[in-house]
Amino acid sequence: MRPSIRQLEYSVSLAEHRHFGRAARACAVTQPALSAQIQLLEEGLGVRLFERSRRGVFLTRAGEAVIARARDALRSLDDLVGAADELREPLAAPLHLGVIPTVAPYLLPAWLKQIRVAHPTLRLLLHEDQTDRIVERLRHGELDLLLLALPVPGDDLEAFELFEEPFWLAAPADHPLARGGRRRVVEQDLEGAAVLLLADGHCLRDQALSICRTAGARESEEVRASSLATLVQMVAGGLGVTLLPATAAAIEVHPGDGIVLRRFRSPEPARRIGLVWRKASPRGQAFHQLGALLRSGVPRFQLPEGVAGARSGEGD
Numbered sequence: 001m002r003p004s005i006r007q008l009e010y011s012v013s014l015a016e017h018r019h020f021g022r023a024a025r026a027c028a029v030t031q032p033a034l035s036a037q038i039q040l041l042e043e044g045l046g047v048r049l050f051e052r053s054r055r056g057v058f059l060t061r062a063g064e065a066v067i068a069r070a071r072d073a074l075r076s077l078d079d080l081v082g083a084a085d086e087l088r089e090p091l092a093a094p095l096h097l098g099v100i101p102t103v104a105p106y107l108l109p110a111w112l113k114q115i116r117v118a119h120p121t122l123r124l125l126l127h128e129d130q131t132d133r134i135v136e137r138l139r140h141g142e143l144d145l146l147l148l149a150l151p152v153p154g155d156d157l158e159a160f161e162l163f164e165e166p167f168w169l170a171a172p173a174d175h176p177l178a179r180g181g182r183r184r185v186v187e188q189d190l191e192g193a194a195v196l197l198l199a200d201g202h203c204l205r206d207q208a209l210s211i212c213r214t215a216g217a218r219e220s221e222e223v224r225a226s227s228l229a230t231l232v233q234m235v236a237g238g239l240g241v242t243l244l245p246a247t248a249a250a251i252e253v254h255p256g257d258g259i260v261l262r263r264f265r266s267p268e269p270a271r272r273i274g275l276v277w278r279k280a281s282p283r284g285q286a287f288h289q290l291g292a293l294l295r296s297g298v299p300r301f302q303l304p305e306g307v308a309g310a311r312s313g314e315g316d
Contacts, residue, residue, distance in 0.1 A: 001044030005077065008070040010034045011041055011049060015067045018057045075141035082144075083282035091286045094123040098134030098143040102204045102228055103273060106247040107147070107299075114297050115290070131203040138278060145287055149203050150272040158284060160275040160291035163298040166268040167211065168249045168261050170232065171241040178260035185262045187269060191216035194240040196231050199224040204271070208243045211269045228252055235259055245271065246301040253304065261303050 014023040014034070024031040042049050049063035059067060082093055099108065104126070115122060127134065127143060135152055137143045146152070150159055169185055171178040177189055195217045198205040212219065220240045225231045231242045232252045236259055244252065244261075253259050275291045277284060 003041055003044065003070075004037075005074070007037045007041040008074055010037045012067060012070050012074065014038060014050060014057060015059055015063070020057065071140060078141055079280060079282050091119050091122045091283075091290065093283075094125055095145060096125045096127060096143045098127045098129065098137060098146045098148070100131055100134070100148045100203065101128055102198075102202065102245060102248065103147055103149070104128045106245070106251055107273075110299070111294055111297060114293060118293055119290075130201045132201070135276075138276070141278075144277065144281065144283065145290075146276040147273070148276065149207065150274045150276070152276050156279055157276050158279045160288060161272055162274050162291060162295050164270045164272050166246050166263065166270045166301055167208070167243040168246055168263055168303070169241060170235050170244050170249060170253060171260050171262070172235060172238045173258045173260050174238070175241060175260070177241060177262065183263075184265045186265050187211060187215040189215075190241075193217045194220040194222075196220045196223060196225065196234050196240045196242040198228070198231065199226055204228075204245070207271050211243060232257070232259065243269070247299060250299075250302075250304050263303065 010023070010027055010029075013026050014020065017023040017026060020031050020035055024034040027034060038050070045066065047062040047066065048060050049066055051058045051060055051063075108126070112124070115124065127137070129137075131148055131152070134143060134146055134148065135154075135157075138146055139154075139156070150161060152159065169177065169190075177185060177193065190212065195208065195212050197208050197212075197219055209219065211217075222239055223230075223234050225234060228244060228248045229252055231244070234240070235242050236257050249261055253261055275287060275294075277287050281287070
């Protein structure tokens with residue numbers, strides 16, 4: 001027996017939701033209809049895919065293997081449709097873009113304007129989440145393209161680097177690293193300093209931790225923020241210093257905040273920002289074109305005017 005697309009969709013939905021009612025609602029069908037199709041699928045394949053009990057619905061060992069292949073089959077069907085769309089017009093189909101929180105609010109506003117001008121018919125659907133989750137969703141075919149910090153491991157993925165973004169030091173105005181006439185700092189200046197970091201799960205935390213270990217700094221135990229905006233407020237409150245991506249620092253730090261921004265001497269610590277997609281995606285050529293468009297709109301990294309401690313020419 002060859003399973004139908006509907007049966008594959010229903011079974012994958014049940015595997016994700018582990019509940020017949022929620023799976024049926026996600027597929028916009030009645031629960032009896034979903035149950036009947038999954039039963040027909042199990043009978044046709046001759047294996048039990050799901051274990052039903054009072055505690056819920058669980059995948060059997062056979063179910064885990066079959067559902068993994070069902071996801072692959074549905075992803076291949078989506079790629080087939082996507083290939084046909086690309087033959088008609090590049091970037092014609094809706095584009096599900098996954099973006100990490102430390103990039104989305106700082107780069108997307110300007111880039112979205114560029115995209116709308118170059119591709120006015122493109123329907124862009126944004127999904128903001130942490131790196132691990134959007135990478136998993138990309139591999140499952142739920143997302144088409146990611147905008148995040150590189151590298152992302154995996155031979156099944158292709159990356160297009162857009163630019164390298166420096167980290168800037170943000171310190172309270174009365175902090176030793178903020179005083180004096182130095183135009184720039186070096187990483188070793190952080191030795192022994194309490195550095196405020198994001199909570200677990202943010203790739204920016206791992207990047208900042210790497211810099212801290214090299215410099216001999218220590219992570220502050222007083223706070224682990226869930227956003228860069230919170231980190232900035234904690235610095236303003238005198239709880240410590242932090243490392244901010246340049247695009248975020250230019251937006252989050254304002255005159256009168258009592259925060260000094262300092263650049264590092266060359267070579268500056270930095271992160272790489274880029275696009276990532278599945279190598280098997282039929283839209284790879286279009287994503288290359290989109291990457292070239294975004295690369296042309298990379299911002300200049302200059303310390304914002306009027307911020308305490310920032311002087312003319314300091315960002316040059």
